[in-house]
Amino acid sequence: MIKQIVFTAALLITIIIFFYTISTIIKKIRLTKPYPIKDFGKRFVLLLKVAVAQSTILRRPVVGFMHALVFWGFIIILFGSIEIVFDGISGNERTFAFLGPIYNIVIGLGDLFAYIIFLCIIAFLVRRIFMHISRFQGVEMKAVSHRDANISLLLIMILMVTLMGTNIFYIVLHPEGYSGYFPISAYLAPVFENMSGNTAYFWHEVNWWLHILLIFFFANYLPYSKHFHVFMSLPNVFLSRLESLGKLDTMKNVLREVRYMLNPDETPDISTEVPGLFGVKDVNDATWKNYFDALTCTQCGRCTDVCPANITGKKLSPRKIFIDFRKRMDEIGPKLIKNGAEFTDSKSLVRNYISEEELWACTTCNACAKECPVNINHPTLIVDMRRYLVMEESSAPGLLNNMFAHIENNGAPWQYSAEERMKWAENLK
Amino acid sequence: MSNKELKVPVMADVFAQGRTPEYLFWVGCAGAYDDRYKKVTRAFAKILLHLNVDFAVLGNEERCTGDPARRAGNEMLYQMMALTNIETLNAYKIKKIITICPHCYNIFKNEYPDLGGKYEVIHHTQFLKEMLELNKLKAVNDELKERLVTYHDPCYMGRANNEYDCARSLLDNMGVKNIEMRRHKSFALCCGAGGAQMFKEAEPGHKEVFIERTEEALETGAKTIVTSCPFCMTMITDGLKYKNKEEQVVNYDIAEMIVQSLGL
Numbered sequence: 001m002i003k004q005i006v007f008t009a010a011l012l013i014t015i016i017i018f019f020y021t022i023s024t025i026i027k028k029i030r031l032t033k034p035y036p037i038k039d040f041g042k043r044f045v046l047l048l049k050v051a052v053a054q055s056t057i058l059r060r061p062v063v064g065f066m067h068a069l070v071f072w073g074f075i076i077i078l079f080g081s082i083e084i085v086f087d088g089i090s091g092n093e094r095t096f097a098f099l100g101p102i103y104n105i106v107i108g109l110g111d112l113f114a115y116i117i118f119l120c121i122i123a124f125l126v127r128r129i130f131m132h133i134s135r136f137q138g139v140e141m142k143a144v145s146h147r148d149a150n151i152s153l154l155l156i157m158i159l160m161v162t163l164m165g166t167n168i169f170y171i172v173l174h175p176e177g178y179s180g181y182f183p184i185s186a187y188l189a190p191v192f193e194n195m196s197g198n199t200a201y202f203w204h205e206v207n208w209w210l211h212i213l214l215i216f217f218f219a220n221y222l223p224y225s226k227h228f229h230v231f232m233s234l235p236n237v238f239l240s241r242l243e244s245l246g247k248l249d250t251m252k253n254v255l256r257e258v259r260y261m262l263n264p265d266e267t268p269d270i271s272t273e274v275p276g277l278f279g280v281k282d283v284n285d286a287t288w289k290n291y292f293d294a295l296t297c298t299q300c301g302r303c304t305d306v307c308p309a310n311i312t313g314k315k316l317s318p319r320k321i322f323i324d325f326r327k328r329m330d331e332i333g334p335k336l337i338k339n340g341a342e343f344t345d346s347k348s349l350v351r352n353y354i355s356e357e358e359l360w361a362c363t364t365c366n367a368c369a370k371e372c373p374v375n376i377n378h379p380t381l382i383v384d385m386r387r388y389l390v391m392e393e394s395s396a397p398g399l400l401n402n403m404f405a406h407i408e409n410n411g412a413p414w415q416y417s418a419e420e421r422m423k424w425a426e427n428l429k
Numbered sequence: 430m431s432n433k434e435l436k437v438p439v440m441a442d443v444f445a446q447g448r449t450p451e452y453l454f455w456v457g458c459a460g461a462y463d464d465r466y467k468k469v470t471r472a473f474a475k476i477l478l479h480l481n482v483d484f485a486v487l488g489n490e491e492r493c494t495g496d497p498a499r500r501a502g503n504e505m506l507y508q509m510m511a512l513t514n515i516e517t518l519n520a521y522k523i524k525k526i527i528t529i530c531p532h533c534y535n536i537f538k539n540e541y542p543d544l545g546g547k548y549e550v551i552h553h554t555q556f557l558k559e560m561l562e563l564n565k566l567k568a569v570n571d572e573l574k575e576r577l578v579t580y581h582d583p584c585y586m587g588r589a590n591n592e593y594d595c596a597r598s599l600l601d602n603m604g605v606k607n608i609e610m611r612r613h614k615s616f617a618l619c620c621g622a623g624g625a626q627m628f629k630e631a632e633p634g635h636k637e638v639f640i641e642r643t644e645e646a647l648e649t650g651a652k653t654i655v656t657s658c659p660f661c662m663t664m665i666t667d668g669l670k671y672k673n674k675e676e677q678v679v680n681y682d683i684a685e686m687i688v689q690s691l692g693l
Contacts, residue, residue: 059616243539246588250540254508255508257505258512259512262509262513306618308619309634311638313635314634315634362624363622363638365588367616369588387503387504390501391502396501397629397630399630400501404501407497411510412461412492413493421488421491422488422489424461428474
């Protein structure tokens with residue numbers, strides 16, 4: 001009974017903290033601009049392909065497959081974790097065992113995956129700590145990023161070890177027969193068969209409690225860490241931008257002005273929103289989807305690793321854009337919530353976090369967006385910030401201003417007149 | 430081949446005769462003004478004339494699509510260009526556009542529809558591939574046979590629009606041997622000119638993107654670097670000059686190779 005009370009209390013505390021965290025995030029989301037979501041059918045297909053089948057992460061087959069194993073393992077093990085919660089509240093053992101063969105299969109796979117994930121995590125830690133992986137480096141990768149990664153990996157490793165322990169000592173405690181199927185643990189359990197019943201019980205309890213309390217801790221640690229993708233990746237993929245990577249969104253507030261400019265007799269359409277700021281200067285000028293992207297980014301660096309600007313030593317790093325976005329939201333968000341949308345700390349995402357030099361280095365080649373395993377779209381946000389620089393501040397590199405002038409004056413980005421457009425066809429034979 | 434001067438039909442003239450050609454050939458600014466890419470425009474026009482395709486060009490009425498302005502953040506200028514172009518295109522009742530520029534292709538296909546410009550848009554590699562499939566085009570090139578080439582994917586055909594295969598299938602049909610670069614298809618490295626980079630100096634770094642890409646192309650050992658984008662063409666040409674390879678290695682657009690195959 002005491003066990004049930006302690007467990008339920010721990011669960012409630014976990015849930016309360018978790019919902020508090022989520023509510024602060026929702027408040028920050030409310031500061032951002034709308035981004036409409038439709039085509040739910042397409043989104044489910046995308047979710048199956050990119051998230052469940054891990055299609056993008058498998059573009060790097062070896063390490064991608066290891067990640068996929070961890071992901072698939074998590075999904076299977078989640079079943080067992082839910083059972084543990086039921087066991088803990090009810091005081092029963094193996095509550096879901098009544099499911100019979102299905103139970104045996106799921107628990108059996110979970111046992112297998114515990115060992116597989118354990119090995120993958122060891123490999124990941126070795127990669128991070130002992131191997132020089134270029135995409136784990138970069139100016140935006142501060143000590144905290146590396147610590148965060150190692151803590152998350154270590155936590156997952158302990159979670160797997162305690163799951164193995166729970167399974168092994170459960171088998172030891174039930175020599176006469178048990179529910180579920182444990183392909184690996186059953187093989188290891190005989191090592192402990194001479195252990196006294198009490199000792200086995202003690203180790204079972206230690207593993208069981210450590211396992212579930214770490215899950216509770218992990219759930220509340222994740223939203224504050226770069227590893228939030230454990231929760232965010234599925235929704236973020238589901239809410240992906242569905243347009244082709246080549247498409248930029250039309251700015252409605254600009255269209256209103258342009259239509260009026262081209263046809264002054266036309267009465268401006270007052271039904272559309274009054275033109276606000278053109279482009280994105282700070283986090284609250286961006287959409288909630290941009291913020292979702294920032295929360296989901298786990299700093300894997302696949303984007304930066306394929307960025308032509310970054311590869312050739314320019315300052316731009318697509319990963320940094322979203323790390324900066326999240327940092328800036330953490331800085332200004334609470335102040336905006338407290339003091340209202342008009343509040344300013346005379347800082348902004350553009351310049352204080354992301355320099356013009358970074359923004360102008362992008363070739364919009366979409367290599368970053370193509371590579372992101374959680375469908376973050378970097379180029380549209382980069383262009384949105386350029387829009388702010390150009391349309392609000394007229395702050396573009398001089399040569400681009402020349403290009404704009406040529407297009408305005410003679411309809412081509414170079415200084416040639418339209419009369420010369422057919423020169424190529426002269427003396428065609 | 431023949432010494433007869435070829436006449437490229439201009440939309441205003443054709444329309445004045447009361448006809449609407451099936452295709453508009455959108456030349457693009459690079460196709461009209463860039464000396465290197467003018468050769469590609471000429472090559473593709475020759476193919477169209479050779480195939481008796483019912484087409485016309487806008488000539489002096491063509492304007493920049495607004496792509497470089499848009500990607501440099503000047504949405505206002507982009508929309509003005511787009512609305513102006515859409516007015517011209519719609520006045521001529523244009524339904525199908527063939528273009529030799531992936532940036533124009535992308536903007537017509539994905540971005541003009543938002544502003545009311547809806548057309549069937551075809552990149553010249555897609556058009557040539559279709560002609561090949563209809564047996565209207567001979568691609569086999571005895572002169573180029575067994576030549577080692579490498580194809581550079583333009584970002585705005587590849588990742589932006591998932592078009593990787595037309596150019597490769599044309600190359601296969603020519604009989605050349607296409608050796609892929611390490612980064613190709615959806616993994617392809619940008620030439621460095623997209624997103625309005627064509628019109629500005631690169632930011633400081635330890636290398637220019639076009640050099641990185643040209644080196645990768647040269648590593649394949651190919652003697653011909655094939656592209657299908659005017660900006661990529663400029664970048665690779667510059668890269669070859671930088672590497673002092675312009676004597677040994679050439680870069681062609683697919684259309685130019687087809688002209689060779691056809692002996693035009």
